[in-house]
Amino acid sequence: MNLDLFDEAASHQPPRTEQIGPQTFVLRAFALPFIDDLLPPLRAVLKAAPFRRMVTPGGQNMSVALSNCGPLGWTTDARGYRYTGVDPQTGLPWPGLPQSFLRLAAAAAAQAGFVDFRADACLINRYVPGARMSLHQDRDERDFDAPIVSVSLGLPAMFQMGGLQRSDRALRVPLLHGDVMVWGGVDRLRFHGVLPLKEGHHPVMGPQRINFTLRKAG
Numbered sequence: 001m002n003l004d005l006f007d008e009a010a011s012h013q014p015p016r017t018e019q020i021g022p023q024t025f026v027l028r029a030f031a032l033p034f035i036d037d038l039l040p041p042l043r044a045v046l047k048a049a050p051f052r053r054m055v056t057p058g059g060q061n062m063s064v065a066l067s068n069c070g071p072l073g074w075t076t077d078a079r080g081y082r083y084t085g086v087d088p089q090t091g092l093p094w095p096g097l098p099q100s101f102l103r104l105a106a107a108a109a110a111q112a113g114f115v116d117f118r119a120d121a122c123l124i125n126r127y128v129p130g131a132r133m134s135l136h137q138d139r140d141e142r143d144f145d146a147p148i149v150s151v152s153l154g155l156p157a158m159f160q161m162g163g164l165q166r167s168d169r170a171l172r173v174p175l176l177h178g179d180v181m182v183w184g185g186v187d188r189l190r191f192h193g194v195l196p197l198k199e200g201h202h203p204v205m206g207p208q209r210i211n212f213t214l215r216k217a218g
């Protein structure tokens with residue numbers, strides 16, 4: 001038996017890990033082996049804390065609807081962006097962070113070279129056709145040493161990764177069902193965004209894209 005037959009090149013598989021920055025990795029289809037353990041807990045979280053559209057401090061209605069699970073959840077309103085321990089819509093703690101999310105996040109972070117990643121927040125974004133996220137930095141977390149792990153489900157999206165200045169030219173990266181991105185270190189504060197979602201129907205997720213990001217916020 002020649003084990004080389006199972007190398008990526010020998011089996012004509014495209015590389016499954018793409019490095020798009022010094023410390024930014026796209027792990028293609030990485031979530032698919034976990035998917036049966038992800039979707040039922042995701043549904044349970046969304047039943048307890050349904051998607052809602054929030055308002056930015058500048059008074060804009062976000063086109064992306066969001067929810068959270070875990071000890072901390074990200075919110076925005078007229079007073080600003082912040083992490084809170086309770087869902088402002090119910091006054092109750094955010095639903096617990098599913099173990100399967102934590103296992104996937106730790107495995108993906110390790111694959112990208114970040115050891116011992118422990119998330120305490122999970123922001124869940126829902127994009128319907130036309131929804132977008134303009135270029136921004138993620139800087140509401142307490143320390144920027146931990147990476148962020150993002151999991152894409154459903155319809156494809158065009159992700160934009162820029163530099164440390166808003167005006168830096170952005171790289172476009174398609175993100176598909178099951179793709180996982182991990183970024184941290186020198187890439188942690190890069191500007192990034194998502195172009196308007198195209199119409200479509202995904203066989204598993206229907207007419208939407210859901211992205212969830214695992215973070216160490218506190």
Ligand code: MD3
Pocket residue numbers: 024123125133138150161181182183187188189190191192193194211213
């Ligand atoms: C940042 N979400 O929730 S996550 C967000 O697809 C957010 O819903 C987007 O931005 C979404 O704050 C993108 C993926 C991501 C991937 C790589 C990055 C964000 C990144 C690299 C550097 C900085």
Ligand code: FE
Pocket residue numbers: 136137138192
């Ligand atoms: Fe972001």
